[in-house]
Each structure stands twice: as structure tokens, then as C-alpha cells.
Amino acid sequence: MNKTKIVATVGPMSSTKEMVKKMILAGTDVFRINLSHSSYKDAEKVCAHIRAVNRELNTNTGILIDTKGPExxxxxxxxxxxxxxxxxxxxxxxxxxxxxxxxxxxxxxxxxxxxxxxxxxxxxxxxxxxxxxxxxxxxxxxxxxxxxxxxxxxxxIPDSQLSIDFLYKEHKEDIEFASRINADFVALSFVRNANDVLDVNDMLISLKNEHLQIIAKIESRSAIEDIDNIIKVSDGIMVARGDLGIEISLESIPSVQKKLIKQSYLKGKVCIVATEMLTSMESTSRPTRAEVSDVANAVIDGADAVMLSGESAVGHYPIEAIETMNRIIDSTENNMDYDEILIKHTSHENKDVTTVISHSVVDAANMLNAKAIIATTISGYTARKISSHRPCCPIIATTPRKETATSLSLHWGVLPVVVKKYTTTDEIMKNAIDIVNEKFVLEKGDKIIITGGFPMKQNRYTNFLKIEEIE
Structure with a gap:
């Protein structure tokens, strides 16, 4: 299982139920629906396809709605x-x-x-x-x-700034649509500063939507200038290199991208790298060497997800593009030093109970070369915390909530699984090995790490860690 997630944009070449199924089987973790090129009616139809295929395959592929923004x-x-x-x-x-x-x-x-x-x-x-x-x-x-x-x-217009309100009428309608269809993520186009994100957060509060996660698209000079505050108030960011490459010089994009990934990672927020990752595959079945290096470097730098745009939306080889991206991720992740990554992350994090337990879980998993980590979670917080430490093995997030499962679809290394609600730690332990066995082949001597918060009905912080060895 690859840890870096794949976001695939749906378009004319990939909007049927059959194509959605093929894309999930090829490795898609989250589907992006771009409202700049899709009507609400068409978007709802695609969402219905995604959810139908999720039920059929017992998967938890997420839905990301990309707004038009003040464009x-x-x-x-x-x-x-x-x-x-x-x-x-x-x-x-x-x-x-x-x-x-x-x-x-x-x-x-x-x-x-x-x-x-x-x-x-x-x-x-x-x-x-x-x-x-x-x-x-x-x-x-x-x-x-x-x-x-x-x-x-x-x-x-890189020499001036638009005076249009960030939450103008059509933009509000896009966000209301994302909330109404119960999307997992909303990507806000042309965010200028943290106040833009806070205004959307206030809007979601008024809509009584606690599920929809805000992804701020970084595609302007003003957003880069306020990036610390934007990351702080968002659930994640998207490095939208298309418009960003117009606002700033092309040669500065690689260093800015690295900085944005690092800042998000150290703050425990999701980062998606987007635009022209495998763009030649819109018309050819093989990527260029430079594109392969581009995807690999985003993985090495610590991005949670890499995104396909035209490659999967209008290209002639959407499935091949997803499969190619999967292979690049797999090869790159197999050559990463997870112990070094954990050490770098430790010095920057806040020390609360969940953070300490999460760090210990990842440290134990790396030392024991564990087969998997089982994170029992109601809200998804435990799994997200462990994900931010980048363990060597997959994180299987077990949750009784379908919404929580799909909300974790974008997070690095997390494989969400919907289960019945546990009431005792004995139930958790009993089911953990069965769940790992379903996903991976276990052998004698393999180790799994089990963690969560208990009692679960109190929604407590993460407070236990257990190591199981297969006999």
C-alpha cells in the first residue's frame, strides 16, 4: 500500500460510473470535482457514482470540491x-x-x-x-x-489585485453546494490571506457543517506572504502551481513548493501538490523523465498527496496516468528513511498526550518494523496525528463513522476502515489482527501496533498503546 495519496480530477473522460470504478481500482484515493468546468447537476451525478462504487468495493474514496473562487x-x-x-x-x-x-x-x-x-x-x-x-x-x-x-x-493580472469579494455570490453557492452534498473537502481557489479562510469557516459553522475540511489553494503572491496564518486556520493547502507560476517566477516554484510542503508537514496539516505532474500523459501513454522526477520529489519532500488534473479529466490515458503515479510513489517510498523523518518532526511539535502517544507508536513501529498500525478513532484525530509522524508502515484507521473514514482519505499513510463501534479494549484487540489479516498477509513473528483512546464513548484523547506479535 502506498502512503502518499493520489487525487484524480474527474472530467469528460472519467465521469461515468465504470470509469470511476476503474480509477479507484487503479489507486485513486480522492476524486476532485472542479466547479470551474462542471455544473452542480453533473457534479452531483459524479458524487453518486463515487458513493455507489465505494459501497460496491467497500472503499472510502473521498470527494473534494474545487470552487471557482474570485477568478x-x-x-x-x-x-x-x-x-x-x-x-x-x-x-x-x-x-x-x-x-x-x-x-x-x-x-x-x-x-x-x-x-x-x-x-x-x-x-x-x-x-x-x-x-x-x-x-x-x-x-x-x-x-x-x-x-x-x-x-x-x-x-x-499579476501587477494588480482583484477587488472582488472573496465570498462573492457564486463562490458562496459553490461552498453551500459542497456542504449540501456532504463532500469531504472543499478547495478554496485564490485564497489571499487567513481572513478568507476564516470567513469560509464561519460560513460552515452557520451551515452546521463540522465535516467539510478546508483546503486553501496557494496560487498568489499575497497567499505566500501570509502562509503561516493560512496554514494555521486551514485543514490543509494545495500548491496550485498553474496560477502560482504566473504570480511568481517559474524558477522559484521548486523552492517555494518545498517550503510550503515543509511548513504544512511540521504543523500537521495536509499538503497536495498539483498541476502538470504528468501532463504529457494527456496525449501519450508514458510520462517524461522530468515528470517522473517531479512526482518523486514531491513524495520525498513529504507531500500528503499528488494530484492529476487534465491527465485524468480530459486526457486519453486516465487509468495509465493513475497507475504510473502509483508506481512512482511506490518506488520512491521504498527508499525513504522513516527514522530520520521522525527525528526531524519531533523537535517542532507541541507536547500533548495524544502527540506523545502518537510519537511513541511511530517510534515503536519503526524500531520493530511493524506490519501495520491500528488506530481506533471516532473523529479521525488519532489517525491524523500518527500520520503527521510518517511511520514506516500503513496506518489502518478503524472507525464506526463512514464520514470519518472518507475524511481520512487524503491523509498520508492512512487506510480508513469502517467497523462496528467497540465498547471494550478486548473487542479492539480481538478485531485488530483480523482487520490487518484482511488487508495484508500476516506471518508468524509479524508485529502490529494498536492505539486509540478509551473509553471510546467519551471521545477521550489517545491514551493507550499495545504491541501484538503474530504467533
């Missing part, structure tokens, strides 16, 4: 439209379909936020425009770098 996109473009260097184009909120040098934009007040001389980048910077005039609500631009104009592609 700007191109409108619908008819046919193939190319713009060349030095072409004059007009950005307008009026419907125009890319004709006669006019480009429709989704945010009608963009003219208020840009200045003459500002850069306007389209489709991850493939097209670059420069503002030369603002007439009424239209923005006149000269083309600096040309290319093919496509529908619904992102627009960035």
Missing part, C-alpha cells in the same frame, strides 16, 4: 481563434465569442482593477497582453505573446 475567465470562443504578437484586442464583459479582436471576460469590473501598462495573462500565461487604454468598461490591450484563444481559460 476571471474568458467567455465562450467560437471555433479556432488565434491572436498574434502586436494584435490589438479588447477585453469586455459583453458577449462576443472571440470575434473581431474582442475577448469576453467573466468579471465585469476588471476595468476598475487594472492600470495602463499592467500585464494580463491568459491560460496559465500562454498568452500575454499589455493594457494600453481603458475606455468605459472595456480594456484595450496589445498582444505581447500570442497563441490560440480558448473558452473558459483563466485570466491573471
Amino acid at each position: 476571471v475567465r474568458t467567455g465562450t470562443i467560437n471555433g479556432e481563434v488565434f491572436i498574434e504578437i502586436d494584435d490589438t484586442v479588447t477585453l469586455t464583459s459583453k458577449e462576443c465569442f472571440g470575434e473581431f479582436g474582442n475577448i469576453q471576460i467573466s468579471y465585469k469590473d476588471l476595468y476598475k482593477d487594472v492600470n495602463i501598462g499592467d500585464r494580463v495573462l491568459i491560460h496559465d500565461g500562454l498568452i500575454e497582453l499589455k493594457v494600453i487604454n481603458i475606455i468605459d468598461e472595456d480594456i484595450k490591450c496589445i498582444t505581447v505573446r500570442g497563441g490560440q484563444l480558448k473558452s473558459h481559460k483563466g485570466i491573471n
